[in-house]
Structure formats: structure tokens, C-alpha cells
Amino acid sequence: MSWQDAAEILRTPFFDGVRPLLQKLQGGWPTLEQLNRMSREVRAFNADGMPICFAPPREGPGSAVHYEMGIATSGEIPTRQNWHDLFNALQWLAYPLLKARLNAQHVRMIREEGAGKGAIRSAPRDVLTMFDESGIIVASADPTLLALLRNFQWHALFVERRQDVVDNMRFVLAGHGDIDAAAPELDHAAADWLNNRPHLDDSHNLSPLPLLGIPGWDARNESADFYQNSAYFRTGRRQT
Numbered sequence: 001m002s003w004q005d006a007a008e009i010l011r012t013p014f015f016d017g018v019r020p021l022l023q024k025l026q027g028g029w030p031t032l033e034q035l036n037r038m039s040r041e042v043r044a045f046n047a048d049g050m051p052i053c054f055a056p057p058r059e060g061p062g063s064a065v066h067y068e069m070g071i072a073t074s075g076e077i078p079t080r081q082n083w084h085d086l087f088n089a090l091q092w093l094a095y096p097l098l099k100a101r102l103n104a105q106h107v108r109m110i111r112e113e114g115a116g117k118g119a120i121r122s123a124p125r126d127v128l129t130m131f132d133e134s135g136i137i138v139a140s141a142d143p144t145l146l147a148l149l150r151n152f153q154w155h156a157l158f159v160e161r162r163q164d165v166v167d168n169m170r171f172v173l174a175g176h177g178d179i180d181a182a183a184p185e186l187d188h189a190a191a192d193w194l195n196n197r198p199h200l201d202d203s204h205n206l207s208p209l210p211l212l213g214i215p216g217w218d219a220r221n222e223s224a225d226f227y228q229n230s231a232y233f234r235t236g237r238r239q240t
Contacts, residue, residue, distance in 0.1 A: 014211070021090050064129075137190050
């Protein structure tokens with residue numbers, strides 16, 4: 001999909017978190033030089049304090065092991081001109097502390113597992129990758145709202161307490177996904193959360209969230225009936 005074809009999609013609330021970054025790109029694919037200039041502006045570093053640098057992919061092994069180890073040892077992030085790598089770069093610019101912590105956790109696990117086993121991603125690394133690729137940060141000081149989310153109480157959360165959600169919850173895509181006044185605070189909080197959970201053993205440590213139910217993210221959810229779709233707004237986890 002070209003940048004022009006994606007223009008309408010990029011205007012949706014899903015991308016509000018990186019809106020200022022997208023505006024800096026002025027409606028076109030950024031060069032690596034542009035991305036690196038933006039990286040210097042936000043002072044993005046890896047866990048060892050090396051400046052992050054977006055670079056063309058190198059020839060040779062391209063596994064996740066080499067990718068993560070390369071970032072840890074040199075700060076260099078292989079970046080192609082595609083949507084996946086662009087939003088990975090934007091995530092590094094918006095959440096440098098969180099991204100550095102994700103990379104450091106990957107590297108620690110790879111080293112613990114050994115070079116051979118590290119080539120096959122373990123369950124904890126799968127969970128880290130799941131968050132990195134499709135995670136969303138939910139910020140709220142109201143524990144009752146967070147409890148409704150964790151317990152799949154979608155009608156109670158998004159219908160009965162809709163105004164509380166609008167006033168007291170914030171949803172920010174963190175997967176190859178606000179860089180505003182609150183972004184550094186969210187970055188610190190998310191990095192601390194991950195640092196305090198060095199082993200996310202399985203996906204049960206993350207709470208599913210149906211994005212189309214977030215107020216303002218889809219016009220259809222203005223109707224309470226929208227939340228009756230149990231195929232999307234599921235009632236809980238399957239037991240294994």
C-alpha cells in the first residue's frame with residue numbers, strides 16, 4: 001500500500017499516538033537520515049546507552065536472534081522501506097526506554113538459552129514479541145476500570161462506565177505503533193512495568209483488548225448494541 005493510499009487510514013484514532021511523528025514526515029516515506037535525525041532529537045538509546053541508528057539491512061543471517069543481538073551490541077536497527085519497519089522505527093522514537101527494555105530482555109533470554117536454542121524463540125520471547133508487535137498501553141489511575149478490562153467486562157466498561165473511560169483511561173498503541181507531553185511518562189511507566197516482570201511466561205500475563213470498542217476509535221461503538229457481538233467482545237479466556 002502506498003503512502004497516498006494509506007492516508008485515510010493514518011487519519012484514524014489508531015494512529016493518534018504517533019500523529020506528531022507522522023506529521024514530521026510530511027506525507028511521504030522518510031529516509032534513514034530523517035529517522036536518525038529524529039532519533040537524535042528524542043535521544044533514543046539501547047539498554048547499554050548506545051545511540052540508536054536506523055540502517056539498511058545487512059547481508060547474511062536475518063534471524064530474530066541476529067536482529068536482537070545486533071541492536072544490543074551496536075545500536076543499529078535494520079530498517080526497510082515498508083510499513084512494518086516504519087512503525088517499528090516510530091515506536092523506537094516514541095518509546096525508547098520501553099523498546100530498549102524489550103530488546104534487553106530478548107538478549108538476556110537468548111544468552112540464557114544458548115546460541116543453538118536461542119534460534120528457536122521460547123515461549124517468554126514469544127510473549128515479548130506479541131507485545132512488541134501488537135501491544136497497547138492502557139493507562140489509568142482507577143483500579144476499578146482496569147479490573148473491568150482484565151475481567152472481560154466489556155459492556156460494564158465501555159457502556160455503563162463509558163464517560164469514566166473517556167475521562168480516566170488512556171489507550172496508546174505501542175505495537176509497530178503519543179509522542180506528546182505525556183509520552184515520556186508512559187514510556188517510563190511501561191519500561192518499569194516490563195522491568196518488574198523479567199519473565200512473561202505466557203500470554204496470560206497480558207490482557208486482551210478489543211480495540212474497536214474503545215470510545216472514539218470506531219463510530220459503530222456509539223451504539224450499545226455494538227458490544228453484543230460476542231465473537232469479538234469475548235467473555236473470557238478459553239481454559240486449557
